[in-house]
Amino acid sequence: MHEIEESESMLNKLISRRDFLKKTAIFGAIGGLGIEGFALEPRQVAITNTNIFITGLPDDFDGFKICQLTDVHHGPLISIKFVEKVIEKANQLKPDAFVLTGDYVSSAPKYIRPVINAFGKLKSPYGTYAVLGNHDHWEGEELCIRNFKRNKIPLLTNTNAVISKRGSICIAGVGDYMEDTQELDKAFKGIPDDMPRILLSHHPDYSEEIPKDIRVDLVISGHTHGGQIQLPLLSLAPIVPSHYGQKYLNGLVKNDKTQVYVSRGIGMVGIPVRFSCPPEIAILTLRKRETALQV
Ligand SMILES: [Fe+2]
Structure with a gap:
């Protein structure tokens, strides 16, 4: 009787130890993902390089490098110090030109002036060009226009x-x-x-509405943030702010009108997390499309 009780209590100990280890592993994994997603990844900016083939590209633009910065969302979650570091990094990449594709701020108009002043520090031989995103309208379109003007950055709204x-x-x-x-x-x-015609449109969904009789060689967009949280290895995100689901999640996408480059952007909105979806400085290198071999 005594022996049975002893072995039962040992078994209970073993089960509770196994249970403890299992729970520790689960909580450890959640904790690890939490540290990765909330503290580390949002600060680990990735530099991506993509060749963009364009028919009829002049010889002297073959290899022309455009650096895209988008969805910076300077505000409570993204400090101006971090934005300045991103700008310093982007300048070190020595692109030929910069494009800014909207959503520069979050939460309050007071963030507009500092972030656009920071964009004024971008240096390249052929300049910086910008469009506005939905958050810029929400926080102050006029203030954005004035600050881009003061920093001599052309805002290409329907121009x-x-x-x-x-x-x-x-x-x-x-x-x-x-x-x-x-x-x-x-x-x-x-x-x-x-x-050759390159179009800046904050939201990638617009690319689906380009009239058939107007040729656009490349659309450069942001807005989706790559979903901010992606399932590792699957490149799928539970939430994508687009009517086309995962189609415009990130990267180079071809539709029946044109090709669209969608950057994951720099900042965050909503939950302050990025997982398997680091912030992005995108380098788009224009290439002459090789003509098909005639036989
Ligand atoms: Fe955004």
Whole structure:
């Protein structure tokens, strides 16, 4: 009797120890994911490099590097110190030009001036071009316009800029898909048919609405933040703010109108977490499309 009681109590001890180890492992994993997602990954900025093939690209733009910064969301979760570090890193990459594709602030208008002043420190041979995102409209469109003007950064709301060497390319922009108008005719006004056309649109969903008779060679977007939380190895996110589900999660996407590059962006909204979806400085290198071999 005594022996049975003893072995039962040993068994109970073993089970409770196993239970304890199991619980420790689960809580450890959750804790680890928490530290990774809340404390580490949001500060680990990844630099991505993508070749973008464009038909008819002038020879002297083959290899032209565009650096995209988007969805910085300076505010309670993203300090100006962190933004300045990102800008310093972006300058070190020595791109030919910068594009800024919206959502620079979160939560209050007081964040607008410091973040746009920080963008004024971006240096490249062919300049910086910007459009606004939904959060910029929510916190103060006029204040954004004034600050971009003061920092001599063209805001391409339904208008364009031409970058010229011997050949030329056009960088145009449309108003935010949620809070403004998109006038593509106006955006490409005066641009010859054969000039490569790059369009800045904060929201990638607009790319699905490009009229069939207007050619756009590349759309550069942000907005989705890559979902902020992705399932490792699957490149799937539980939440993507797009009508097209996972399609415009991140990276280079081709649709039946054009090709779209969607950056994961720098900042965060909602839950202050990034998991398997680090912040991104995107380098897009323009390449001449190789012509198909004639047989
Ligand atoms: Fe955003």
